[in-house]
């Protein structure tokens with residue numbers, strides 16, 4: 001255990017093997033972050049005194065310039081001594097449910113499409129999280145945690161479930177889909193993430209999901225459907241895949257109270273297919289076609305692969321959706 005001190009005087013302890021970001025979040029400090037896996041750079045800090053080493057040898061968001069300026073990534077930096085750091089803490093990043101490491105047991109794998117499955121784990125309760133948040137999963141034989149978003153809601157006490165898309169030749173998803181079996185135990189850390197359901201937002205909800213982005217959008221829709229504070233809100237859900245066999249989500253929404261009245265689902269494929277009678281186009285474009293000038297009136301959540309997320313962000317910016325009404329955690 002070592003002590004981390006910020007230039008402005010906050011102190012917190014960091015356990016052996018933990019990273020500076022996660023140690024700060026565990027005790028309620030608002031250390032800026034987003035991805036938790038070394039890819040976004042939001043957790044960068046300056047090391048004023050002490051020694052750290054990165055967990056991941058080659059984090060994409062870190063390079064020579066950072067090394068020269070003694071800047072490190074909070075989500076990757078493991079301290080080797082007491083440290084003093086320069087970072088601007090921000091209450092926005094404080095966790096309502098403080099993240100913790102826990103063992104969890106795989107109870108069930110449910111197939112959703114040809115390459116998406118839902119992995120359900122039993123966790124030692126209580127393990128609360130907010131709809132739209134994610135956890136880091138430590139998989140057998142895989143170095144470092146991988147981020148996966150919850151698809152269930154906190155009411156399902158003692159269960160953490162994730163809808164995960166298999167990546168061809170992917171190491172982490174290979175371990176999940178090929179190795180893990182019901183009864184196996186893995187370590188998880190969480191919850192994390194800022195793209196959670198805003199329960200107090202007085203607006204209809206729009207969820208835009210592409211491929212692997214299904215999970216957090218389903219969690220948000222499930223939570224919004226049963227939250228009395230949001231009973232007057234419409235929930236619009238747009239899901240995009242490449243071809244008809246990628247399309248899913250409707251059956252999960254159809255189980256919710258409000259289906260057919262205030263819950264609306266649209267699917268779109270991006271490739272042409274003679275047998276498809278729904279919409280065709282990229283999911284962000286379909287959302288624009290559907291809601292156009294009304295986009296600034298929604299509380300908007302989106303998730304999906306990096307190219308889709310970048311296109312959705314640009315589209316929403318150009319459509320003048322206010323930034324504080326748009327919520328996403330970039331996938332990498």
Ligand SMILES: Cc1cc2nc3c(=O)[nH]c(=O)nc-3n(C[C@H](O)[C@H](O)[C@H](O)COP(=O)(O)OP(=O)(O)OC[C@H]3O[C@@H](n4cnc5c(N)ncnc54)[C@H](O)[C@@H]3O)c2cc1C
Nearest residue numbers: 143144147148149164165167170171172173212215331332
């Ligand atoms: C906030 C967030 C939420 C996500 N939610 C979901 C979700 O709900 N469903 C879903 O299917 N996917 C989700 N993802 C994507 C997921 O985390 C993986 O990137 C994806 O499953 C890649 O799997 P793979 O088999 O290709 O992994 P791999 O082949 O293991 O690696 C691919 C990714 O892992 C990174 N990586 C490599 N080494 C390390 C290391 N030591 N530590 C950390 N990262 C490393 C690589 O840069 C690359 O981006 C999310 C990602 C983020 C950041």
Ligand code: FES
Nearest residue numbers: 036038040041075
């Ligand atoms: S690089 Fe650390 S949170 Fe993204």
